[in-house]
Amino acid sequence: MLVDGLVARGHEVSVHGPAATDAQFGFAERGAAFVPVEIPASPQPGDLLAVRALRRSLRRVDPAVVHAHSLRAGLVAALARPAGTPLVVTWHNLVLAQGLRAKLYHPLERRVARAADVTLGVSSDLVERARELGARDVRLAKVPAPVLPPSARDAAEVRAELGVEPGQPLVLAVGRLHPQKGFETLVAAATRWREREPQPFVAIAGSGPSYMMLAQRISADHAPVRLLGHRDDVPDLLAAADLVVATSVWEGQPLFVQETMAAGVPLVSTAVGGVPELVGNAARLVEVHDVDGFAAAVAELLDDPSQRAELGKRGLAQAATWPTERDTLDQVEAVYAQLRTREER
Numbered sequence: 001m002l003v004d005g006l007v008a009r010g011h012e013v014s015v016h017g018p019a020a021t022d023a024q025f026g027f028a029e030r031g032a033a034f035v036p037v038e039i040p041a042s043p044q045p046g047d048l049l050a051v052r053a054l055r056r057s058l059r060r061v062d063p064a065v066v067h068a069h070s071l072r073a074g075l076v077a078a079l080a081r082p083a084g085t086p087l088v089v090t091w092h093n094l095v096l097a098q099g100l101r102a103k104l105y106h107p108l109e110r111r112v113a114r115a116a117d118v119t120l121g122v123s124s125d126l127v128e129r130a131r132e133l134g135a136r137d138v139r140l141a142k143v144p145a146p147v148l149p150p151s152a153r154d155a156a157e158v159r160a161e162l163g164v165e166p167g168q169p170l171v172l173a174v175g176r177l178h179p180q181k182g183f184e185t186l187v188a189a190a191t192r193w194r195e196r197e198p199q200p201f202v203a204i205a206g207s208g209p210s211y212m213m214l215a216q217r218i219s220a221d222h223a224p225v226r227l228l229g230h231r232d233d234v235p236d237l238l239a240a241a242d243l244v245v246a247t248s249v250w251e252g253q254p255l256f257v258q259e260t261m262a263a264g265v266p267l268v269s270t271a272v273g274g275v276p277e278l279v280g281n282a283a284r285l286v287e288v289h290d291v292d293g294f295a296a297a298v299a300e301l302l303d304d305p306s307q308r309a310e311l312g313k314r315g316l317a318q319a320a321t322w323p324t325e326r327d328t329l330d331q332v333e334a335v336y337a338q339l340r341t342r343e344e345r
Contacts, residue, residue: 047075094129095109120138149235179249183210245267
């Protein structure tokens with residue numbers, strides 16, 4: 001989105017990152033130059049190679065501003081940028097590492113926070129975290145809500161394909177199968193709904209490293225949860241769902257939460273990260289890892305169609321207040337202009 005918008009506004013843009021990123025987004029076709037730089041997912045000796053490669057590529061393009069996305073890219077960019085070149089770093093995620101990994105990551109956080117000329121955080125807790133670590137100029141990033149295409153299939157067709165019986169409520173979760181998403185809370189809560197009549201059809205759409213762990217947990221607990229795997233029909237699933245749940249341990253401004261509310265589907269979510277400020281009073285919020293609270297909130301809403309309809313209406317109204325792509329581009333462009341002005345003084 002940033003590449004498309006900045007190119008359309010007449011800026012020369014180059015993207016430096018893993019080759020797989022260009023394969024996914026096709027930056028050259030969007031009018032930007034792309035330079036492959038492999039940045040390891042976690043700190044390791046390979047970082048030195050990434051720093052050297054990025055330093056060479058940045059010297060060739062001589063950028064007015066370097067904008068890095070995430071802590072890992074921020075660290076490599078801080079070490080590789082040409083002297084005097086302003087650095088913007090957007091923090092998209094909270095570091096959830098523990099033990100030895102936390103001891104490794106926290107000094108890196110501090111290094112990135114203090115190296116950036118401007119830090120943008122996608123949630124208020126990230127903004128506060130960056131300030132605590134010594135960031136000089138920290139601002140809340142304006143993150144636009146995704147524009148979800150309309151559903152392509154009738155809800156009844158989708159429900160029949162999944163095996164949802166007539167009159168059976170469909171409770172939907174979507175996300176990468178990863179510990180951050182907290183799906184074990186949903187699995188545990190689903191065991192509390194086995195005696196409900198009709199029993200909810202609970203489905204999780206997504207793939208990821210936690211698949212086997214979740215499958216084993218579902219089997220051991222005899223939980224009525226279906227793992228759907230990767231799906232490319234999320235609009236259809238949302239249109240067919242009676243209720244959406246999000247059980248994450250942390251989120252900044254989660255795209256699926258935004259998609260859910262923009263579709264007018266009622267939501268039960270954990271009150272973590274940027275979620276409370278994102279949803280306002282348009283979702284039912286539960287504390288993280290609170291299985292009892294989560295199970296009770298879902299059961300109450302399943303028993304009360306009027307509450308679900310009201311939450312859906314509030315979600316549509318709340319979604320109308322979120323930043324647009326234009327708002328985001330205006331903010332980023334203003335940050336770049338401010339930094340260039342600083343350098344000229």
